[in-house]
Amino acid sequence: MYKTHGCGDLRAEHVGQRVELAGWVNRRRDHGGLTFVDLRDRSGVVQTVSNPELSQEAHAIAEQVRSEWVLHIVGEVRVRPEGMANPNLPTGEVEVEIQELEVLNQAKTPPFKINEESEVDEMVRLKYRYLDLRRERMQRNLELRYNVIKFIRDELGQRGFWEIETPILFKATPEGARDYLVPSRLYPGEAYALPQSPQQLKQLLMVAGVERYFQIARCFRDEDQRGDRQPEFTQLDIEMSFVEREDVMELLEGVYSSLIEKLFPGRPVSVVPWPRLTYQESMDRFGSDRPDLRFGMELVNITDLAEGSGFKIFEGAVEAGGEVRGINCVGCGHFSRREIDELTEMIKPFGAKGLAYLALQESGEPRSSFAKFLPSDRLDAVIKRLDANPGDLLLFVAGERDIVLESLSRLRAHLGERLELYDPDALSFCWVIDFPLVQWDAEGQRWDPSHHLFTAPMPEDLSLLDSDPGKARGLQYDLVLNGEETAGGSIRIHDRGLQEKIFELIGLDLDTARERFGHMLTAFEYGTPPHGGVASGLDRLCMILAKEPNIREVIAFPKNQAARDVMAGAPSEIEPKQLEELHLRIVE
RNA sequence: GGGGGUGUGGUGUAGCGGCCUAACACGCUGCCCUGUCAAGGCAGAGAUCGCGGGUUCGAAUCCCGUCAUCCCCGCCA
Numbered sequence: 001m002y003k004t005h006g007c008g009d010l011r012a013e014h015v016g017q018r019v020e021l022a023g024w025v026n027r028r029r030d031h032g033g034l035t036f037v038d039l040r041d042r043s044g045v046v047q048t049v050s051n052p053e054l055s056q057e058a059h060a061i062a063e064q065v066r067s068e069w070v071l072h073i074v075g076e077v078r079v080r081p082e083g084m085a086n087p088n089l090p091t092g093e094v095e096v097e098i099q100e101l102e103v104l105n106q107a108k109t110p111p112f113k114i115n116e117e118s119e120v121d122e123m124v125r126l127k128y129r130y131l132d133l134r135r136e137r138m139q140r141n142l143e144l145r146y147n148v149i150k151f152i153r154d155e156l157g158q159r160g161f162w163e164i165e166t167p168i169l170f171k172a173t174p175e176g177a178r179d180y181l182v183p184s185r186l187y188p189g190e191a192y193a194l195p196q197s198p199q200q201l202k203q204l205l206m207v208a209g210v211e212r213y214f215q216i217a218r219c220f221r222d223e224d225q226r227g228d229r230q231p232e233f234t235q236l237d238i239e240m241s242f243v244e245r246e247d248v249m250e251l252l253e254g255v256y257s258s259l260i261e262k263l264f265p266g267r268p269v270s271v272v273p274w275p276r277l278t279y280q281e282s283m284d285r286f287g288s289d290r291p292d293l294r295f296g297m298e299l300v301n302i303t304d305l306a307e308g309s310g311f312k313i314f315e316g317a318v319e320a321g322g323e324v325r326g327i328n329c330v331g332c333g334h335f336s337r338r339e340i341d342e343l344t345e346m347i348k349p350f351g352a353k354g355l356a357y358l359a360l361q362e363s364g365e366p367r368s369s370f371a372k373f374l375p376s377d378r379l380d381a382v383i384k385r386l387d388a389n390p391g392d393l394l395l396f397v398a399g400e401r402d403i404v405l406e407s408l409s410r411l412r413a414h415l416g417e418r419l420e421l422y423d424p425d426a427l428s429f430c431w432v433i434d435f436p437l438v439q440w441d442a443e444g445q446r447w448d449p450s451h452h453l454f455t456a457p458m459p460e461d462l463s464l465l466d467s468d469p470g471k472a473r474g475l476q477y478d479l480v481l482n483g484e485e486t487a488g489g490s491i492r493i494h495d496r497g498l499q500e501k502i503f504e505l506i507g508l509d510l511d512t513a514r515e516r517f518g519h520m521l522t523a524f525e526y527g528t529p530p531h532g533g534v535a536s537g538l539d540r541l542c543m544i545l546a547k548e549p550n551i552r553e554v555i556a557f558p559k560n561q562a563a564r565d566v567m568a569g570a571p572s573e574i575e576p577k578q579l580e581e582l583h584l585r586i587v588e
Numbered sequence: 589g590g591g592g593g594u595g596u597g598g599u600g601u602a603g604c605g606g607c608c609u610a611a612c613a614c615g616c617u618g619c620c621c622u623g624u625c626a627a628g629g630c631a632g633a634g635a636u637c638g639c640g641g642g643u644u645c646g647a648a649u650c651c652c653g654u655c656a657u658c659c660c661c662g663c664c665a
Contacts, residue, residue: 033622047625067615086625109616112599116626118614119600123657176665196665223664224589349591349661452665506665550658561658 002072002104008044010091014077019096021046021073022104024134025065026115035062037098039071040115042139046091048073050098058101068107068114074100122552126566129557141554144263145542149216151259152236159251161212161238166201168194168218173516175453175508177221180231188583194220194232197535200520202239203454203492206531207523211241216538225561228484228540228551232559238489239533245475245491248532249276249431252479252487260427264545270429278434279473287325287409292483293430294422297415299325299408300386306398311373313356317398324398325408326356328386329415332393333359333367343395347411351403355411356396360388370396413483424547430480437461437474438505446507451476453502454520455490456532469505479536486541489534496524 002022005014023041030036035050050062065071075096086092111127112120114134125132132138153163172179172193179193195201197219205213217237225231240248253274260269275293282291285298306314306324314324329335344355359367360383371379386394397407416422437457438447447469449455455474457465464472479487493499499521503513514521542554552558560566579585 027625027627029624029627031622031624031627032620034624035622036624036627038625045625049623051622053622081623084623084625089625092625109598113615116614121595121599121657124599173665177663199665221664224662226664227659229664449665455665562656566657 003041006043007039007041007046008091010046010077010094010096012079012093015079015094017077018099019075019077021048021071021075021096023071024107024114025067025069025071027067028062028065030063035059037062037065037071037073039073039096044090046094046096047086047089048075048096048098050101054097055099055101058098061101061103062098065101065103066107066109068110069103070105070107072100072102072104073098123560123566126552126558126560129567133556138553141542141546141548142556144546145538145554147263148259148542148545149538151263152214152255153216155255155258156214156238159212159255161214162210163215164205164210164213166195166198166205166215166217170195170201171516173200175449175506177223180220180222183582183584185581185583196221197235198237199452199454199535200517202237202533203520203531204523206239206241206492206494207526207528209241209529210239211529213240213533214238217535225559225563227549228543230539230551230555230558231563233551234538236487236536236538237533238535239531241529241531243491243530243532245433245477245532248489248491248534249477249479252489252534252536253429253431256429260545264427267425267427268423269427275430277430277432279432279436280434282432283405286412287405287407288483289432289435289478290480290483290485291430291432292413292416292422292428293480294426294428294482295416297327297329297412297421299327299405299412301325302382302385302396305378305381305385309374309378311356311370313354313370314396314398317400320400322399323401323404324396325404326382326386326394326396327408327412327415328388329393329395329419330389331391332415332419333361333391335359335393340393340395343411343414346414347397347407350406350410351399352397352407353399354397355407356398358382358388358394358396360390360392360394362390426482427544428482429486432478432480433476434458434473435476435478436470437465437472437476438469440470444507447505449502449506450474451488451490453506453508454492454499456493456498457502465501465505475532477534479534481541481544484540484544485537486544487534487536489532491530491532494524494528494530496521499524 002020004020007021007023021039023039026038026040026045028035028037033052037048037050038045039048050059052059073096075098077094078097080093080095110131111124114131117137169182169192172181177196181191181193184190184192198215198217202213215237217235218232219235220232222231253272257272260267279289282289287299301323302325303318303323307318309315317324340357347355356370357368358371388394395411397404435450437450437455439450441448451474455476458473458475461472475491477489478485493502500510539551539554543551546554548554
């Protein structure tokens with residue numbers, strides 16, 4: 001070993017000890033005679049001092065040293081002279097007096113500063129990711145992620161789960177996201193697919209009698225990027241036999257609650273059991289199936305008050321079968337016309353024609369785009385229903401239900417952040433349940449599973465599958481954290497007949513279904529236990545726990561927006577020889 | 589596939605028709621300096637203003653195209 005201690009671990013208790021340190025030069029302060037070298041390793045930073053009176057040889061080297069050089073130092077830990085302690089440094093009470101100094105490696109001047117949290121263009125960071133990861137923020141994130149995963153492994157182990165690996169080379173499933181394909185060398189024209197999730201395999205593990213399975217599983221989806229989406233990502237995959245919906249939800253909230261209690265003590269977190277909202281309720285109150293429960297500002301339906309109100313825009317929306325809903329931005333009555341116009345522009349992309357506003361003044365008439373059209377008793381009823389007081393700003397959207405909900409939901413999320421309506425440390429969980437099993441896909445003219453095609457319908461809704469499939473609910477649950485979808489799961493179908501019925505409903509003919517999922521159907525005939533599970537996006541979870549704005553900040557080597565690895569330059573051109581082996585030809 | 593933002597020394601920014609022979613901070617190089625810790629002092633190097641075309645007497649600045657990058661929509665069972 002090159003070191004006896006971590007740089008950041010040295011304290012007053014080590015005074016007098018001879019220590020060996022190894023690490024990077026964080027900063028050098030050369031006073032000519034005396035030279036200070038702040039040495040950094042994973043554990044932190046400690047000040048080392050080179051004094052020519054102690055070692056002429058070491059001092060000559062210390063004068064040559066530059067940022068990010070890799071050093072090996074032998075020296076003695078000393079208390080700093082009176083008044084020289086640095087309270088900003090955990091190791092600030094001591095310093096290491098250099099006796100021997102060895103340069104293990106020199107370093108070019110890095111393209112950006114490693115020793116401070118300066119803003120750097122992300123392309124440059126990704127190109128030199130190994131340097132970016134050397135910075136404190138990234139080291140913190142890497143450690144946080146490790147701690148989260150370690151905790152989950154330990155916790156699930158204690159709860160009787162086995163961690164089982166499933167194949168990365170598996171079979172394409174044209175339903176769902178686009179697959180990443182791996183062409184087969186041995187079988188011309190055939191390909192493996194990388195898993196979008198280990199869904200089928202974990203269900204087959206239940207058939208296999210595993211009963212309690214989990215995996216920290218890498219998943220692959222060839223779709224376009226977002227700030228919270230990467231082409232490959234990691235999910236906590238769980239499956240359990242002989243359970244009902246509530247059992248799976250209780251398990252995950254138990255694991256995550258204790259995780260936060262242990263690793264993030266002091267952060268405000270939802271109390272178990274976490275709120276359970278039906279899909280209907282969530283849409284009705286928040287306009288979204290992933291409601292951010294860190295703050296209120298719920299959507300209020302005033303459709304009945306809008307009907308025949310005298311305001312043509314409201315009336316028209318109601319007559320066309322639409323709705324009128326509003327939110328109360330408490331204390332925002334001072335918003336300027338321009339600010340309200342900006343909010344209006346914000347929701348137009350979602351189909352909203354406009355934004356009606358009513359700003360209640362502390363005194364005098366309200367400022368409003370529509371109040372003058374409404375009889376005063378109607379106006380009072382509206383104000384009362386939104387629980388509004390002088391100084392508040394009420395915002396309304398009228399139109400088709402979907403548009404109203406989406407617009408106000410976006411507006412609510414935007415205002416919640418802008419007005420700082422919540423504690424940035426808060427971790428607000430909730431479950432959304434009772435999703436529709438299938439949704440009508442107008443483009444494809446067919447029913448689409450809202451979760452996936454193995455989700456069991458609610459038993460009491462079974463008959464609806466024939467009469468009114470859109471009304472049938474699934475035994476499904478989504479976990480939402482601070483308005484972000486963090487996990488999703490369901491009780492699965494374990495009956496071949498029902499599974500085939502679902503295939504049929506979503507327009508998979510029996511031959512195709514058997515070709516793609518024959519192994520599942522066959523397995524269901526050999527004594528399949530009732531089972532269900534959940535999958536949780538760990539990158540996203542870590543992103544929120546680390547309070548990072550972007551999923552790339554918690555992934556060691558992420559792809560950029562265009563799905564490229566800019567450090568290694570992947571994807572890259574294929575050698576003709578490889579193409580030939582794989583029986584492939586490039587079509588321009 | 590579509591919409592929007594951004595591209596100026598190594599990094600972060602300023603400049604947004606002529607005062608630009610491109611400014612500032614940090615970093616970098618050299619010299620000085622024995623108690624600094626964002627060390628300090630002095631001196632210095634470093635930019636064809638993403639690329640191509642156009643408008644103009646004159647373009648970092650305006651226009652068009654293109655590339656890169658980020659955000660969003662579509663997509664993500």
